[in-house]
Amino acid sequence: MEIKCYIQASAAISPQQSFSGEYAPQFLPLEERNLLRAQEPGYAGFIPPNSLRRMSRLLKMGLTAALQCLRNANATVPGAIITGTGRGSLQDTEKFLHDIRTYEETALNPTPFIQSTYNSVNGLIALQQQCTDYNNTFVHRGFSFEHALLDSLLQIQEGNAESVLVGGFDEMTVEHFFIKSRIGYWKSALTQPADMLASGTPGTIAGEGAVFFLVGTQPAPVEVRGIQMLYRPAPDQVASQLAQFLQKQGVKAEDVDLLVIGRNGDTRFDHFYAVVEKALPSTATNIPFKQYCGEYDTAGAFGMWTAQQELLSGRHKTALVYNHFYGEQHTFILLQKH
Amino acid sequence: MDRMAERVLITGMGMISAIGNNVEENFRSLRAQRSGIGYSRFVDTIHRNVLPVGEVKCSSEELAKLAGLPDTTGFTRTTLLGLVAMQEALRSAGINDAAETPTAFINASTVGGMCDTEKIYFDILDPQKEGTFLQLIDTLDCADCTQRIADETGLTAYVTTISTACSSSANALMYGARLIRAGLVDRAVCGGTEALTRFTINGFNSLKNIDKRHCMPFDNDRNGLNLGEGAAYLVLESESFAQRRKARPMAELSGWCNTNEAFHPTSPSPEGDGAFEAMRKALEMGGLSPADVQYVNVHGTATLNNDVSEGRALERLFGNEVPAFSSTKPFTGHTLAAAGAIEAIYSVLAINRQMIWPNLNFTTRMEELRISPETRLLEESPVKNVVSNSFGFGGNNASLVISKYGN
Numbered sequence: 001m002e003i004k005c006y007i008q009a010s011a012a013i014s015p016q017q018s019f020s021g022e023y024a025p026q027f028l029p030l031e032e033r034n035l036l037r038a039q040e041p042g043y044a045g046f047i048p049p050n051s052l053r054r055m056s057r058l059l060k061m062g063l064t065a066a067l068q069c070l071r072n073a074n075a076t077v078p079g080a081i082i083t084g085t086g087r088g089s090l091q092d093t094e095k096f097l098h099d100i101r102t103y104e105e106t107a108l109n110p111t112p113f114i115q116s117t118y119n120s121v122n123g124l125i126a127l128q129q130q131c132t133d134y135n136n137t138f139v140h141r142g143f144s145f146e147h148a149l150l151d152s153l154l155q156i157q158e159g160n161a162e163s164v165l166v167g168g169f170d171e172m173t174v175e176h177f178f179i180k181s182r183i184g185y186w187k188s189a190l191t192q193p194a195d196m197l198a199s200g201t202p203g204t205i206a207g208e209g210a211v212f213f214l215v216g217t218q219p220a221p222v223e224v225r226g227i228q229m230l231y232r233p234a235p236d237q238v239a240s241q242l243a244q245f246l247q248k249q250g251v252k253a254e255d256v257d258l259l260v261i262g263r264n265g266d267t268r269f270d271h272f273y274a275v276v277e278k279a280l281p282s283t284a285t286n287i288p289f290k291q292y293c294g295e296y297d298t299a300g301a302f303g304m305w306t307a308q309q310e311l312l313s314g315r316h317k318t319a320l321v322y323n324h325f326y327g328e329q330h331t332f333i334l335l336q337k338h
Numbered sequence: 339m340d341r342m343a344e345r346v347l348i349t350g351m352g353m354i355s356a357i358g359n360n361v362e363e364n365f366r367s368l369r370a371q372r373s374g375i376g377y378s379r380f381v382d383t384i385h386r387n388v389l390p391v392g393e394v395k396c397s398s399e400e401l402a403k404l405a406g407l408p409d410t411t412g413f414t415r416t417t418l419l420g421l422v423a424m425q426e427a428l429r430s431a432g433i434n435d436a437a438e439t440p441t442a443f444i445n446a447s448t449v450g451g452m453c454d455t456e457k458i459y460f461d462i463l464d465p466q467k468e469g470t471f472l473q474l475i476d477t478l479d480c481a482d483c484t485q486r487i488a489d490e491t492g493l494t495a496y497v498t499t500i501s502t503a504c505s506s507s508a509n510a511l512m513y514g515a516r517l518i519r520a521g522l523v524d525r526a527v528c529g530g531t532e533a534l535t536r537f538t539i540n541g542f543n544s545l546k547n548i549d550k551r552h553c554m555p556f557d558n559d560r561n562g563l564n565l566g567e568g569a570a571y572l573v574l575e576s577e578s579f580a581q582r583r584k585a586r587p588m589a590e591l592s593g594w595c596n597t598n599e600a601f602h603p604t605s606p607s608p609e610g611d612g613a614f615e616a617m618r619k620a621l622e623m624g625g626l627s628p629a630d631v632q633y634v635n636v637h638g639t640a641t642l643n644n645d646v647s648e649g650r651a652l653e654r655l656f657g658n659e660v661p662a663f664s665s666t667k668p669f670t671g672h673t674l675a676a677a678g679a680i681e682a683i684y685s686v687l688a689i690n691r692q693m694i695w696p697n698l699n700f701t702t703r704m705e706e707l708r709i710s711p712e713t714r715l716l717e718e719s720p721v722k723n724v725v726s727n728s729f730g731f732g733g734n735n736a737s738l739v740i741s742k743y744g745n
Contacts (some may be wrong), residue, residue, distance in 0.1 A: 081598070088476060088501075097459055101541050105384045113541035114604055114731065117448070118480070118501035123732025126598040132615065135598035135734055136509055138479040139447070139501040147498040154516050179462055183475050231488070231497045328485070329497075 006220035009073030012305045014209040014293050015063045023293040023309035027194040034186045036207040036294035057271050058089040061210040062121035062169040065291035069212035079161025080134035082151045084144030084168040086297020093117035143323025145301040163216030168298030172208045196265035204264035207294015210328045211301035222311050225249045225334040238275050260307040262323030263288040264295045269327040276322045311337040346515040350431025350573030351683045355670045358394035368695050375552050376682035383536045392671020408578040414451035417483040420498025420531030423569035432571040437492030442523045444514040445484040445499045446506035446530030446675040451477030453533035453589040503730030508678030512594040524548045524579035529571035529679030555638035555713045558702040563639040566671020570679035593624030593739030605643045611650030616737035624739040628656045630723050635681045637727040638665020649707040662712040664697035678728035685724040685740040
């Protein structure tokens, strides 16, 4: 990239105690089902009480993570707002589906319909911060946050924005957890996050979260060097594309000292991760971030946040984030500490 | 050569809507001033014989046949509509094997496969019920239709889906054009697909946004929109790539702009600030002034708010010289995520056929405006530059400028 792009600030609502800015990932115990729930912050300091009452959970989580990110950057109005969400507000989609049935299509409350619209969080951020510039929402499983990030980098390269607020958010409801369990998304036996990687079973642990970054031209300790996506690659393509990607960024494989990886213990798709691990030096620190946030469409945003935190700690210099979503959408993100 | 200055050409297009199963049929219906609005044959809703819609005249089985599939297995209506339009778009661009050149596929959708999943949603929730319907679970989201179309056609370089409500496919076109300008791909196929659903019909009805009559954009007596369905894709190529392969340019995507109004979650500002900025900046990008525009294909949903806001924006931007403008939604209904791409094709047709499409169902000028839409079909009318507007929930506004190539 001609214009360098840095992570100026971030904020994460996740199953971890991440919202305060603390970085101390823990294995959280699960009791009822294979679902890591996000720890929601107090919303009162972010959203006026009148709006708060009407807003559903994902809207509150998404808006609050976005606002906290801007606060962390001492910024108010970004040059663009670009987000990714695989499912949008599931709670609202489900409520409207149930209402249609319960009330037989009459006298329906429109609020869940409006809030189920995938771009509603984006609209709320723009409205609250009075940001009238570029605004976009990607809704494509493991290419939701990732295309939002690519779009952000393009906005900056085009000179349209000096900073972009970019984020990814998804929630998991009990109803949707059941739906996905019917087609093998989750491990059938209750599995603790500490055991998920070695479980040797198909499926994984569900998760959720809302993670935002302010990326821009103003120099900051962590630079976003580049991103590359691969749709349904064969394992050998993952290896060759990784080599090409690193070369294009002017980075040798042996320079990568941190690998933040999407390993989720699903035996059906683990082999892709093994390909990337094998391509990098065995001395690189390997952090499988989904032990901490669970699997969801936009978990890649939590992966990038993890890499950023690790780089800020000063322990590493060059981080590769590699993630895929159920073998279909694969992404490399390269971050560098300055 | 400066990549950012690379022109983006439209070299192919395909569509299906309530007024035709391909571009030529759509053109004939526009020219014959034949609307596709009527009562639904395929959506199971109590509003079926009350709220008119712009429904595609084929059953899902007929769509599968059009797409050359043995049956509908695994494909939602959303995917089938998209596939029919995609095949035509590739064909018209002279692309036999889409996988030959790394091609981006930027799709748009507002509710993905809801049209089919809403029929079985409560069966999915019932642990006692088993069956092949469970295979449709993954069609609940917006990515399913995109990936099915990508897999059928071999478009794999960049695959994603945009959802910014009613401006979704206009944003898909912009994003694809920007991937080309950034040099990431030489070709991007962009557009959207949308099927009618009980979910959206009830959604817009609960917002009291649907007219029980045929919609009347920019009429003082208008009372809401008619929903529609359809799909449309445009093949975008960099000028140098199109020249190398001797593609036939149909038009140029010369300007675009996406703004957010930051005014209200579902309503535009009364003065049309977002619409004004989107149109102004899109023209500026194309190096054009308002006087260069011969036709505006307006968003024109016929909701009370949209038409005031958009009309005010037109008056502000064009002053006393507002060019011919019309909403084609009385033909197709409001096809939500597909609307931007459908109307982009109507804009290309306006340029290539030198015609301006009539705004049907208009009789009385709005109190708030001093302008009224073009109600006649204008033939042999020179059209060089068209502005096409798409505005959505969440304040998401998008304007595209489509120009005659070689201006």
